[in-house]
Amino acid sequence: MNDEFLSPGQRMMRRFRRDRIGMIATACVAVLFVVAVTFGTLSLLGIPFPADPNLTNLEVKLRPPSAEHWLGTDNLGRDVLARLLHGAYISLSVGFVAVFVSLAIGVVVGAVSGYFGGWVDNVIMRVVDAIMCFPTFFLILTAVALMGPSLINIIVVIGLVSWTGTARLVRAEFLTLRESEYVRAARGLGQNSFAIIFKHILPNAAAPIFVTAVLGIPDAILTEAGLSFLGFGVQPPQATWGNIISDGKSYILDAWWLILFPGLAIFLSALAFYLAGDALRRAASSKSETQ
Amino acid sequence: MSSTQPLLEIKDLRIQFRTESGTTEAVRGISFELQKGEALAIVGESGSGKSVTALALTRLLPTPPAEFCSGEILFEGRDVLKLSPAELRKVRGGGIAYVFQEPSTSLNPVYSIRSQIAEAIRLHRPEVKDVDAEVVRWLDAVGIVNPAQRMRDYPHQLSGGMQQRAMIAMALSCQPKLLVADEPTTALDVTIQAQILDQLRELRQKFDMSLILITHNFAIIKNLCDKVAVMFRGEIVEFGTAEEVLRNPQHPYTRALIDCIPKLGAHRERLHTIDYSKIPAA
């Protein structure tokens, strides 16, 4: 049973499929994705299934989990489960799009820095070093607070602040790959820099970049949750996991369900992404860890 | 011939490697003996199993992925494969010591030469009172100039040749019965190679030490080794005294290997390569 004849990509897939924890985590991510998309669409279309997330009913406010309200109600009588489901897409979209933005910036900066080297690399890396010194959450909070907390603003700010890690990684990959034989061969054949970057180096660096992306999603989700919690996330009445907790802040000692369930949702989603990303990273790496 | 027990006896040793891509047999039933004071060269190309055999002598192979399938390794009459961890640690260094191929990576970069050698001495010869003096003595014995000063250096401050000498000193300072040198000169300059080999020969004679030299290069075993074992794909295909094997190789693979050695002054148009199809399936 030899896999000498498999391509690196196929080998990686094979290793990934054997990783039980990774597979479970990926399954959870898939479920999360489906839930977010389904209920997000319902939310945007205004369809109140399984219950209306925005329906306030002060007579049933702050009720613990029961048969009618499986996860209880909040301080305005809104059903927590409905708000959780209808708010899922916010967290996920922040996660995916912010990572996409930070990836775009990070890859470009890292590639330029790593490929061209010299003083370009030096200057860029100094700037990256400086930015990495900033407590990112504080920076993001400041920017979002000043710009106004809308979904777009949050996504853009998170993306603009988080690219440094990717840039460093991409640069490191480029520095190594630039010296490989096939790049020298390509240059010997007369290919120009652009072509070399896109056709030769990037595909080989793709795996670690992809892994960083997957591992960056839970960071973005947690940041958005933090922002929501502090009141600077997407504003009510739109539900987000963070602002359910934030609204429940004043009642924590009496209404534990307002804290537990949204937090659990955030926690489990982030965990699923982390475990899936880690499994990917292990599958992509050529080194085996048991020896 | 004396009937004393051989220092080292390998009996039908089989070792395989199990990885996610499959199982490979690295050593396929080899047997040989080494008497006290003898020097054996194990010659073969990459993948022949010679290094695996060398590391197996003190179970230095990481076990996954390596597996000892069968056979015995008798050192001074005891089977290494059955020793307890504590007993094994005594054999390592004190009974069988190693010199590895890459001296630059085989020494710990964050400790001085002195400290690494002293550690070995303290472990195997606790009766030594002045450890520093002992370190100097051994560094001197391997030909390092100004040993008292050099011992305070870190590995990266030494040249390749000196690093290897330091490794030899470290191995010998435990006063082992057997020194196993795995391609000790392959990573060094040709000029330094000769020096190190001369050093080994001298030390062998001085301390009447047994030696196993692993190499892919037939040219260096003359004058250094008594016996030769030629390994090919996990098996020993030829065994005999150095004289016999070099002068009158029996097995086609041995013949091909010897033919590969470029000889100065010889008239030849092409260099020899090994035609594997002509070698009987091992």
Added chain:
Amino acid sequence: MIHFIIRRLLITLVLVFFISLVSFFIITLTPGSPYPWGELDPKISQTVKDNYRKQFHLDEPIWMQYYLNMKGLFSGDLRSIKDGRPVLERIGERLPATLALNVCAIVISLSFGLLIGVYSARNAGRWPDVTLSVISFAMLALPGFWISYLVIIGITDWFGTPMLGTSTYGTIFPNAASQMLDYAWHLALPASLLALGGIAAQSRYIRASMIETLGEDYIRTARAKGLDEETVSYKHALRNSIRPLITGIGGLLPALIGGSIIIESIFAYPGIGRLGYQAVLERDYSTLVALNFITAALVLLGNLLADILYAAVDPRVRLE
């Protein structure tokens, strides 16, 4: 070694300059009203707005604003919009508490991270390692505010013990020792929660590094010499694996300071995290510029110290 320190210091100064630029421009260039109140708020007269513009030099060219801001910051003259007190003074009051919290968190992160990381590396691939791996990621995935609230609810419900703030309100302490103890108690919980992510991150760095080191040739030499596994791991492997732990401090510091915003708010802990949050709510720009700058500068200082520490551990680095 001295040369190394001097070189690092020079680079640090350049970075300090960059940081000041970023701090300032983040605040100034972010779209939004320059006033802490709405642009169109009819209660605020034009005179007030004009005075405000004059006080904060909002009509000057941008580089002038930068210069004046930085000058004000360093001379202690930069004042808070909220109460007119010098920004440095306000920060100075709160800084020690945050430093105590963060130093505590760093110590916890590094020590537990090291222990867990080394243990995982030595058992790489087997189930203790796999379990610890999952636990590490769980710690990273925990939203700080969530676990803090759950812990607070748990402890107040079950033990009825006060824990918010830096000291138990309304208590008179018989002696300094019991006051210290009370302070330590109030510090322990937020610091531990703050450190969770750090423990996870550091343990993973150490684990990866140790696994790599344990595959190196000199480890094989150490074993060949007859050393036992403990000595091999802790004496030979560990010192070569520490680099990520120290580099990790570079990432740990900003994360901790960012995290302390939430933790301090929840635990009513009077540090700069909480100050920062209030400044954001009040749009106190001067404080924001100062805070962003100072926190980044602190991180830079931390990195410098970490680099020096690392050069002390590994002799090869001093040549770089």
